[in-house]
Amino acid sequence: MKLFTHNMLTSKMIKNVKVGYPLKLHAAEVKVTPSEFRSTYVSRMLPKIDWGVLYEATQSIGQAEAIPQSLADDYEKNEDFLRKAHHALFEIEVINGEMICPETGRKFPIKDGIPNMLVNEDEVN
Amino acid sequence: MTRRPEGVAPPEIFYNDDEARKYTQNSRIMEIQEEMTNRCIELLEIDDEDGETRLVLDIGCGSGLSGECLDERDAALEREVGGDLVLADMGERASIRAGTFDNAISVSALQWLCNKDKAAHNPIQRLSRFFTSLYAVLNTGGRAVFQFYPADEHQKSLIMAQATRAGFNGGVLIDFPESKKKMKLYLVLTVGSTVSLPEALTEAPVATVSYAKRQTNHQRNKNDLKTRTAPKFSREWILEKKERRRRQGKDVRPDTKYTARKRSDRF
Numbered sequence: 001m002k003l004f005t006h007n008m009l010t011s012k013m014i015k016n017v018k019v020g021y022p023l024k025l026h027a028a029e030v031k032v033t034p035s036e037f038r039s040t041y042v043s044r045m046l047p048k049i050d051w052g053v054l055y056e057a058t059q060s061i062g063q064a065e066a067i068p069q070s071l072a073d074d075y076e077k078n079e080d081f082l083r084k085a086h087h088a089l090f091e092i093e094v095i096n097g098e099m100i101c102p103e104t105g106r107k108f109p110i111k112d113g114i115p116n117m118l119v120n121e122d123e124v125n
Numbered sequence: 126m127t128r129r130p131e132g133v134a135p136p137e138i139f140y141n142d143d144e145a146r147k148y149t150q151n152s153r154i155m156e157i158q159e160e161m162t163n164r165c166i167e168l169l170e171i172d173d174e175d176g177e178t179r180l181v182l183d184i185g186c187g188s189g190l191s192g193e194c195l196d197e198r199d200a201a202l203e204r205e206v207g208g209d210l211v212l213a214d215m216g217e218r219a220s221i222r223a224g225t226f227d228n229a230i231s232v233s234a235l236q237w238l239c240n241k242d243k244a245a246h247n248p249i250q251r252l253s254r255f256f257t258s259l260y261a262v263l264n265t266g267g268r269a270v271f272q273f274y275p276a277d278e279h280q281k282s283l284i285m286a287q288a289t290r291a292g293f294n295g296g297v298l299i300d301f302p303e304s305k306k307k308m309k310l311y312l313v314l315t316v317g318s319t320v321s322l323p324e325a326l327t328e329a330p331v332a333t334v335s336y337a338k339r340q341t342n343h344q345r346n347k348n349d350l351k352t353r354t355a356p357k358f359s360r361e362w363i364l365e366k367k368e369r370r371r372r373q374g375k376d377v378r379p380d381t382k383y384t385a386r387k388r389s390d391r392f
Contacts, residue, residue, distance in 0.1 A: 013218035
């Protein structure tokens with residue numbers, strides 16, 4: 001699972017969960033796979049990203065050096081910044097681990113790079 | 126009896142390793158799935174020219190065949206940074222933040238929501254959850270295209286009704302309506318804007334019934350002349366018949382000037 005995906009996942013489908021975001025991330029195994037960098041693509045994806053959540057995620061899986069804490073104002077022109085963002089969003093992958101709902105503590109396992117967001121019938125509204 | 130996989134077993138049982146292998150190794154299935162995915166992408170009517178990057182959600186991606194098509198398309202445009210997989214139930218509320226995706230496609234998955242594989246499954250509720258959460262996940266102006274196989278007319282209208290209730294605009298587009306085998310249904314849904322449905326594909330232009338004029342006697346005679354065979358026992362009739370029997374490989378006397386000539390009365 002890429003950190004880009006983690007940035008979009010919530011646990012708000014669970015009963016009584018109001019926001020369910022961001023999910024806490026624990027990683028047992030992290031892999032970095034290089035992928036092609038395109039500045040236009042990254043800069044168009046950044047408005048969809050919650051930067052604070054991305055930063056927290058890199059911290060929690062031991063990739064503290066990956067990105068600066070705050071989003072650069074001029075990120076569209078700042079290639080160095082975009083490269084870092086690209087690395088954090090699309091190259092760092094959690095292979096095994098889990099995500100935890102911030103409100104209920106429900107765990108969502110990540111196995112072979114695929115997060116399992118399945119919930120039981122009695123857990124949902 | 127029905128041979129729909131939906132009637133055989135729940136998806137998690139039906140799409141076991143063997144079935145999944147069929148999808149990745151059988152070239153016929155691959156071809157059909159690819160064709161339908163490409164049609165879905167086409168129906169999204171993404172403007173290639175504006176160069177916008179779009180985030181497309183592929184629902185029920187299974188073995189990832191349709192994802193491949195998406196990737197390929199983007200590769201042609203501007204190389205894509207590949208997708209990511211999430212395991213979740215279509216019939217539950219989506220576990221995705223609202224307003225993140227621009228488009229969604231789904232190939233041969235929607236009809237599974239109408240199944241009642243578990244006691245707790247309620248098709249209407251599952252459809253309603255699916256569409257409402259999808260509505261939330263998509264951006265304004267977003268569009269979703271589903272290729273699906275409804276079991277019957279009732280199921281189709283049920284799906285349509287739930288989509289409209291969730292707030293979507295749109296309708297069902299039928300490709301190749303004249304052929305039962307080739308017919309494919311696409312549900313095209315939009316968020317916010319009302320857009321007219323794209324044109325459906327057909328094999329032949331729809332035949333128009335032209336007004337048939339009453340024939341006059343003269344025309345009728347003319348038509349008769351064309352189709353009329355030679356009168357019985359006439360020379361032409363006999364020549365035709367001999368020719369026919371020759372074609373059948375039978376022993377036939379050669380055609381001469383005496384062929385079909387009347388015998389004299391004296392005989």
